[in-house]
Each structure stands twice: as structure tokens, then as C-alpha cells.
Amino acid sequence: MKDTIFRKYDIRGKVGSEIVIDNVYDLTKAILFYAVQQEPNIKTIAVGMDGRTHSPAIKENVCKAILDSGLNVLFVGTCPTPVVYFAMHTESVQAGIMITASHNPGEYNGMKLCLGKESIWGDQIQEIKKIFHEKKYITSAKAGEYLEKNLIDLYIDWMTKNFSHLVGFSGSVMVDCGNGAAGTVMPQLIEKMNWPNIKLLYQDVDGTYPNHEADPTVAKNMEDLKKILLQNQFDFGLGLDGDCDRMAPMTKEGFLVPGDQLLSVFARGMLEEHPNLSVVFDIKGSSGLIELLNKWGMHPYMAPSGYSFVKREMKKRGALLAGELSCHFIFSDRYFGFDDGIYAMMRLLEIVQKTKKTLQELLVEYPKKISSPDFRIPCDDAAKFDIVDGVKNRFLQRKDAEVLTIDGVRATMDYGWGSLRASNTQPVLSLRVEADSHDGFNKVKEDFFQALKLHFDEKFLKEKIELGS
Numbered sequence: 001m002k003d004t005i006f007r008k009y010d011i012r013g014k015v016g017s018e019i020v021i022d023n024v025y026d027l028t029k030a031i032l033f034y035a036v037q038q039e040p041n042i043k044t045i046a047v048g049m050d051g052r053t054h055s056p057a058i059k060e061n062v063c064k065a066i067l068d069s070g071l072n073v074l075f076v077g078t079c080p081t082p083v084v085y086f087a088m089h090t091e092s093v094q095a096g097i098m099i100t101a102s103h104n105p106g107e108y109n110g111m112k113l114c115l116g117k118e119s120i121w122g123d124q125i126q127e128i129k130k131i132f133h134e135k136k137y138i139t140s141a142k143a144g145e146y147l148e149k150n151l152i153d154l155y156i157d158w159m160t161k162n163f164s165h166l167v168g169f170s171g172s173v174m175v176d177c178g179n180g181a182a183g184t185v186m187p188q189l190i191e192k193m194n195w196p197n198i199k200l201l202y203q204d205v206d207g208t209y210p211n212h213e214a215d216p217t218v219a220k221n222m223e224d225l226k227k228i229l230l231q232n233q234f235d236f237g238l239g240l241d242g243d244c245d246r247m248a249p250m251t252k253e254g255f256l257v258p259g260d261q262l263l264s265v266f267a268r269g270m271l272e273e274h275p276n277l278s279v280v281f282d283i284k285g286s287s288g289l290i291e292l293l294n295k296w297g298m299h300p301y302m303a304p305s306g307y308s309f310v311k312r313e314m315k316k317r318g319a320l321l322a323g324e325l326s327c328h329f330i331f332s333d334r335y336f337g338f339d340d341g342i343y344a345m346m347r348l349l350e351i352v353q354k355t356k357k358t359l360q361e362l363l364v365e366y367p368k369k370i371s372s373p374d375f376r377i378p379c380d381d382a383a384k385f386d387i388v389d390g391v392k393n394r395f396l397q398r399k400d401a402e403v404l405t406i407d408g409v410r411a412t413m414d415y416g417w418g419s420l421r422a423s424n425t426q427p428v429l430s431l432r433v434e435a436d437s438h439d440g441f442n443k444v445k446e447d448f449f450q451a452l453k454l455h456f457d458e459k460f461l462k463e464k465i466e467l468g469s
Helices: 021-038 053-067 083-092 125-132 152-160 186-194 218-230 258-269 286-297 307-317 341-357 381-396 438-452 458-465
Strands: 011-014 043-047 072-080 097-100 108-117 146-148 173-177 198-201 236-240 247-251 277-284 301-302 321-322 328-330 375-378 403-404 410-412 416-422 429-436
Touching: 011 416, 021 053, 021 108, 021 218, 021 403, 043 053, 043 403, 053 072, 053 097, 053 108, 072 083, 072 218, 083 097, 083 108, 083 152, 083 341, 083 438, 097 198, 097 286, 097 341, 108 198, 108 321, 146 321, 152 173, 152 186, 152 341, 173 218, 173 258, 186 198, 218 247, 236 341, 247 341, 258 286, 258 341, 286 301, 286 307, 307 321, 307 328, 321 458, 341 403, 375 458, 381 410, 381 416, 381 438, 410 438, 438 458
Parallel strands: 043 072, 043 097, 072 146, 173 198, 173 236, 277 301, 277 321
Antiparallel strands: 011 108, 097 108, 236 247, 321 328, 375 429, 403 410, 410 416, 416 429
């Protein structure tokens, strides 16, 4: 096992070169040792897996380690990650292991971990790495019990009951499942909800992801959906990521809606019932979102990027809604407070039905900004944090920049702002820039280009951030 698999929010890497399936048994033993240290009364662990080709082999090792440690397994099948989270709130389980690598390509796999109703992340994962290297395990003379339960049916029943007003929804929507875990839920959900005009694209679960990477926030992955929307009479489309904790919609005109704009739609939909709503969003969120929330009398709060940071800020602020540019959405209003792409889809359908507006019309109120996508700049894992620190220090020396450093650097000038941070899940830097004008937009991009060119080949860097576009 490579140490690089122990990441900020999960354990994840390439199978074979980084994650060795034969070592998953010992890795799970280390996870269990940590979990029992924190919560000695653990008895049962929920286990789920996505549709990746190596997930069954990893699942066998995970379950064997749990049983050999004297703990019980509740295997909930091939399912979305939110179904394992759902188990933490509805079943008699004290921990959860979801075998997935989310939106990463098919050669990746890993685990998302829960203890109680909280995710295991950050320093906790580094502690598991330490335990793994020290080979600390719990032992038991008696093996645990193995139980399988089809939790997808219960999850769908919950959605049907809590969105009974959407039964028979007549809107026409094309949903791109991306050959991910969405295919285990969406066909049955459509049937149960009696949705005659909601159709599925790439619904077959296929861990090789033959059509495109299962990341719906990347425009090239949504090209097939875009073609269908432009050629057919669908109201809008949406994509779900590989393990279904994210959802990104697309207007019928082919506009891929960023997470901050969709978060404003969700907030507006809650305005009547929660006029003083606190909303948390990540550091890459648009100034347009802040303007709208202030206009509506709501309370905007910024957090570092990443589900766990956003969730922590939600608790601190007592917020009922949070979201990220990457299209993680967390509802503590009428839900359990974890990110769930399918639940977010239900809330969007609800808003469309209630307002009788198109997705495009729901976005009309959003302030006009010149916003970049989330530029992803490939960068060695060992160097990315030092590079961000170098760029941060450059902006801190400027008198015309207001600098926020809660996650990398977000520098605001009078002509626009830019955010640079190191990804916690991939060997990349993430850059986003925004301004009210094209001149300001290009000026911010030039600022970051000048700061970054000290660390990259200029031609490579220009290609990655499309300088001057």
C-alpha cells in the first residue's frame, strides 16, 4: 500500500500500484482498531460498494476482516454512497465503510469511512495510516455475524414518502447516470414515483466507465447529454457522479450549471419557510451568490473546500443548507445532513414543479459574472501545497489585494477575485477566477499566471488556464 492512498477525506488510489487488494484485509483491521478505540461499543458495521470491477474483491477482504474481529457486517449491496450514509441514520449500525473511488476513473478504488453519523477524515485518516504501519489489530475468539439487507428499497420508499407531492411529476428530464451507482436506484425510483417523462442515459452499472468519467461537473463528460438536450424536447438534464453524492444539472440550452448557482436556487426555494437562512459554501463560491444571499436577508458563510469542512461550518453556524462549486449539496432541512445527489435532484424537481419555471428561468436572478470553470492544473502531490504557499505569499505582499487564507488563497482586487488551492483528493491545483467584466477577468487570470509561472512551464500553464480567453 502506498502512503498516498491515505487522503484528506477518504482512502483512495489506483488498484495494483497504490492499493493492493491482498492488503485490504490488514487495512480494514487498522480501520477497525481505530474505530473501536474511539467507540468501544461498536457491534455492527454497514458495508456498501460501487460498481467498479475490483469492488467485490475488496468487499470480500473488508467483510472478512470485520467478521474475524468479532464484529457484525450489514452488507447493503451495490449502491450509492448516500445509501450507506442513510444506513447510519436508519439502521442499528455504529460505523460504515463504502467501497468507492467516487468520480475517479475505473482503475481507482478506495473507501469512505463513517463512525456514528460522522465521516472519518483529516487527522483521523492519518491516525489509521499510523495504525496500519504499526500492525495494530483487534482480536476476537468469536467471529461476527454477516447479514445482507436491500437498503435501496428502503431508501426509495423514504424518498417516495417524503416527496409524495412529486408522484406523477410530468416534467421531462434526461438523467445521465454515467454508468455509476445511480443505475442501482434511478430505474426503480422512476417507476415508484410514476415519472413518465424522466429518462435515463448510461444507466447500466459498469465499473470501466465506457462512455465518460462519472464526474458531471466536467463539461466534456456531459457532451452526450448536451447533444440530447439540444436535439430533443427535454425541459433540462442532470448528471450524477460515480457514487451519487453529487448532482449537476444542465439547461435545455446546454448550460452546465455550476454548484454555486444551483445553491442559490435551493436557497431561494427555502426563503419563504426560512427567511433568515444561514447558507454555507466553499471558498470557490461566486461573489454573485454572496450578493444574492445578502439581498434576500440570508446569512452567507464561507468554508474551506471539502465536504467535511463544509459540514463542520454548517454545525458551527446552525445552517440548514450548504453546497460546493463541485455540486456537493447538504440539506439539514427535511433530511439527515449529508451530501446526496439523488436527494438534491428531488429538491430541484420540487422547485421546478412548485414555481412552474424552467431551470433557465430559475437562474435569471443570478448576478451576471464572468466566471471561469474550476481550472484543474496537474501538479505533483509532493509539491502542490508549497506552490500554493508561494502564490499566497505573493498576494499577501500586495496592498491592493484582500486575501483570505482559510484554504489556499482567495485574493480579491477591485477588478475581480481568484482562488487557488491544492486538491485534497487528486494531484492537481484548483484555480477559479471571476470578475464583473472581461477586462477584470483577464486581469485576475494574468495575476495568477504571473504567480504560477515560477513553478510551471509557461506553455503548459497557458494551456491549462486558457490565458486571454
